[in-house]
Amino acid sequence: MTALARIITGWSFAEAESEIGEPGGFVFKANWHEPGAPALLGKDYPQTGREQGAAALADIARHPATATHIATKLARHFIADAPPKPIVETLAKTFRDTEGDLSAVAEALIASDLAWSEPLAKIRTPDEYLMAVARATGVLPNDPGQYLNMLNAMGMPLWQPPGPNGYPDSLDAWASPEAMKLRLDVAWQMAQRLKDIGHPLSVLDTAAGLAASRETREAASRAESRPQALAILFMSPEFQRR
Template identity: 40%
Template sequence: MTRDTAHFALARFGMGAAPGEASAIAPDPRGWVLEQLARPASPAELIDLPDHARILRRMAELKRERAEGNGKGELRQLYVSEAGARTRAALTSPTPLIERLVRFWSNHFTVSAARAQVAPIAGAFEREAIRPHVLGRFRDMLRAVVRHPAMLAYLDNAQSIGPNSPAGQKRGKGLNENLARELLELHSLGVDGGYTQADVEALARVLTGWTIDPALGSFRYVPRQHEPGPKQVLGLLLDGGEEEAEQALLMLSRHPATARFIAAKLARHFSADDPPVALVDALAKAYRDSDGDLLVMTRALVSHDAAWAMPQAKIRSPDDLVIATARLLGPDRLKPEESDRRLVQTLALLGQSPWSAPSPAGWPDRGEAWIGPDALMRRLEWAKTQADRWGRGLGGGVLDEAIVGGAATRQAVAGTKGAEALFLVLASREFQRR
């Protein structure tokens, strides 16, 4: 193996190369990737953050106290601190593949901090519903996601009430189909997965009663809000209260269309905007054969030759770019006491505020979304700012680590130094892609 392959592994399956890393893993880059699946790390940066229930109870207290100014500041700080801790975890983790998987699945099951009631618990959602399951079974992640207050609030299921339920008849309120629709279209089967509007409506009825306990700040099932009577979702007959939703989620997790949809998204994220058919086929088969075991599926991904082809086929998203830059320069550049707010501002400037995708479909995973004329100009301006700030006295070994495989960039950098050299690296094709 060569340092080129090692650098490729660090960019595609990790979060970018830190100084010395490419040389360290060069003897066996594939082994380095597979080893992470055997011993995933739990980031220390995330240990002391509050859980969603504690945050929601605090939000209720602030509402009762009508603490408008200070309350909003406190909740905003929770969001900023979560974003900073998540980024530092990606910088320091010995298993960066896990950090990439967390981001992939968090984006697949998007919740948006654009909603005031979601923003303070968006980080908790990722820590509680996504992170524990990235190497588990898809059905367990799906269930954790749907029951989490962040998702119930974001897609309005907390307010969805069966029209013929006791609560619905008393209050005159009815169904909200948002969660049911996105469960089918975005989270499991995919838009071409064979469901109908009747399936959406039936699944919305199945999900009634799945809501948030305002006193405890956690999930609860409320029988008097649940739509009574039988429902049929994709041919599955359901008639059993809370258990209806449990059965529906299990059925969706085992559907062949779900295997294909998840496989295509995972292959697109890790290989190319238009992933090789052979890779998608292999991942779908791994999913089906293992009953949705994401460890088996991920191992199939990183073991497949097609996943190691087409180097630098993906454009780095703003989040990827910021983390790769910080890994190149060293994690001490992102100290929490000075950088969390700056980090959030930077990602907003570059067009990817943490947990703030513009729709339930999540952030786009195709290159054209990130390199339009305006976006490209912002990237270059940001690269210039970083180069001016950190480039002075930067060692040649750091820059050499960043441009493995980039002959043209290496030649351009050869006659420069300091800030100018760092800017050429950060703005280069090699660094802007993974």
């Protein structure tokens, strides 16, 4: 870790008023780079300057463990907390065979039957949930603050994950009792705000299409009000699960 940190000293980004590059973009600051050729994972890096980091990262990308790591993370995110081994192996092999072509890995994921098996084992993260509501209803927030507050309430404050390893990516984390209760409150908040979006069941058709279950259709039909029907749709398994 410290060897890699030394190797990529000088890698930075251009500040807002910067003249050395597009603001926010990558720049290499040569005078910030620590001289020397540290060894990383048993290999020396004699290159100097920016090339030293590029060489190290290229080797890390080719390391077999990296392929497995990326494959596991992708499969865990899209399929299940404990994804089937065969698909992880398929994705890792694609990663290695294509020298880390992520679009090829994504296509392999989509092409696999294992990625489409039911029942769906994941739940939308809070930000996916809010975006799904916006997409299903076609209504974008006038006030982003309301959405940010809801993200905070659901434990996913925008760009502020609890640790450097990011937000959780497991069903347990996002479908905890507290989280589900807050999701329900959020569903109710948003359902009350939406106006003029037609029949709630047409929202269900938009959002779930043929996947809409008879149970959800009935529960929404029997709701005591339009907002309540919408809130039920937002909380329905076909809307929450993925």
